[in-house]
Amino acid sequence: MPAAEAWTGVSHRAAGAMFGRATDKASTFKHYTDAVAHALSAGAGAIGSARTALLSHADDIDRGELSVNDMWVVLIKPARVSAEKAASLQxxxxxxxxxxxRLLSALGExxxxxxxxxxxxAQTFGFAMPGPDDPRRLDPTSGFAAPGDEVPNPMTLNGLMQQGVVRDNDMAQTVRESKxxxxxxxxxxxxxxxMDGSRHEIYEWNDLLPCVEDDYYDKNGNEISSTFSQDKTRYDGTQFTSIQFPDGTEVTMTRTADGKTTGGVxxxxxxxxxxxxxxxTHPDITIAGGALTGLEKQAERGxxxxxxxxxENLGNAGKYGGPALGVATALYDTVTAKTFQDACVAAISGTAGIAGGYVVGGLGAAGITALGSPEFAPIAAGAGDVVGSWTFGYLGGIIGNVVCR
Known part of the structure; x- marks a missing residue:
């Protein structure tokens, strides 16, 4: 090293080359991050504008007689209205x-x-997405798989069907008139x-041994289900409930004087x-999907x-799903939690749920019975006429349980 303390020679040239490579790498990385940041910044503006337009229009709707739920489905608010007004609101x-x-699609785009x-x-700097056969494309935690839709996609037929099913189900549970x-x-x-023209005819009689019946009819007057309960506690200590469906399916539930509960289909x-x-012991029998079912809590009544x-107070209710829906929901929850292999079944039942929204309940009952599970038939036989997507999601679960074994 000379007196000027300058560094020369092979080591100097090697160090200079190293710093040159580091500068090139750092510069490339900076350009990489700048390019990605610019794309994100430009996209944030477009996403923000689309999001603001969607939220603004949803707020406008919410201020009127309609509402937008968290799945971006437009629903009718509970209100006492005439049949003509209900049709107009629909x-x-x-x-x-x-x-x-349109606004949701713009946000998605x-x-x-x-x-x-x-x-x-990123591709300018060597980034490449995994190939079609790369398993990382199917792994949601890899960062390479596009996230699935969290709400119905209005750009697909399935998404539009799901929206229609959600709205139809809500109308079938929203009270427009009570006498x-x-x-x-x-x-x-x-x-x-x-709201959809279906109706519940509820009867009460016999003060000593109270009897209550709920006959449910669709908008064309066809019977969907008939639920009957009698409390004979003052006579022999027993309680009884039955739910009958037009295809001949019947659910019966009994509580004996010593508190034993049994039921069958x-x-x-x-x-x-x-x-x-x-x-x-299902905890949520009194409410299904936000609608009252008219049922006493099981924990208290057996x-x-x-x-x-x-x-007693159903006349003031804004939402009423009926007892058949409450029983079907409880049965669905307890059986699926106990039986199904979640991941595989979820994929199959989700597909069946979409298709099932426009199929009559009787077919679901036949399909479930054919699979050797007659105790599940009432879910499709009765609730299927009201909440087809939900019911056939359950039918899909039965199929999934068979397929996934």
Whole structure:
């Protein structure tokens, strides 16, 4: 090293080359991050504008007679209205849904374009997405798989069907008119008409051994289900509930004087299944999907029961799903939690749920019975006519349980 203390020679040249390579790498990395940041910044503006437009229109809808739920489906708010007004609101909901779908699609497109621009910016610096056969494309934790839709996608037929099913189900559980009166023979009657024109005819009689019945009809007057409960506690200590469906399927539940609860299902062709024990301790029997079911809490009553007390204030309710829906929901929850292999079944039942929204309940009952599970038939036979997607999601679960073994 000379007196000027300058560094020369092979080591100096090697160190200089090293710093040169480091500078090149750092510069490339800076350009890489700058390009990605620019793509993200530009995309954030587009996403923000689309999001603001969607939220603003949803807020406008919420200030009127309609509402937008967290799945971006336009629904009718509970209110006492005429049949003509209900029909008008339904058409208005469909019109507003079209605008929500346009804005939601614009938001999705802005998000997709931003992702494409980020990838394009990265590809300039050597980034490459995994090939079609790379398993990382199927792994949601890898960072390479596109996240799945969390709400119905209005750009697909399945998404539009899901939106329609959600709206139809909500209308079938939203009360638009309620009438109450007492008959000459001492029966207390209540008629609850829903937004879609379906109705619940509720009867109460016999003060000593109270009997309550809920007959549910679709908008064309066809019977969907008939639920009957009798509390004979004052006589022999027993309680009884039955739910009958037009295809001959019947659910029966009994509580004996010593507190023992049992239940079963008999199908129209005479097959029989037993309700699982967990069903009788289900905590949410009184509410299904935000709608009252008219049932007493099982933890207090032993079995699901229609009682004068449980239906007393239904005339003031905005939502009413009926007892068949409550029983079906509880059975669905207890059986699926106990039986199914979650991951595989979820994929299959989700697909079946979409398709099932527009299939009649009787087919679901037949399919479930054919699979050797007659105790599950009432879910499809009754609730299927009201909440087809949910019911056939359950049918898909049965299929999934067979396929996934």
């Amino acid at each position: 058409e208005q909901a469909k019109s507003e849904q079209a605008e929500i779908n 802005a998000d997709a374009i931003t992702a494409q621009h980020v990838q394009s910016a 109450e009166w007492e008959t000459e023979d001492g029966q207390y009657r209540r008629t609850m008409t829903m 008999t199908t129209g062709d005479g097959r029989h299944g037993v309700l699982p024990d967990e069903f009788f 079995i699901p029961m229609l009682t004068p007390q449980s239906v």
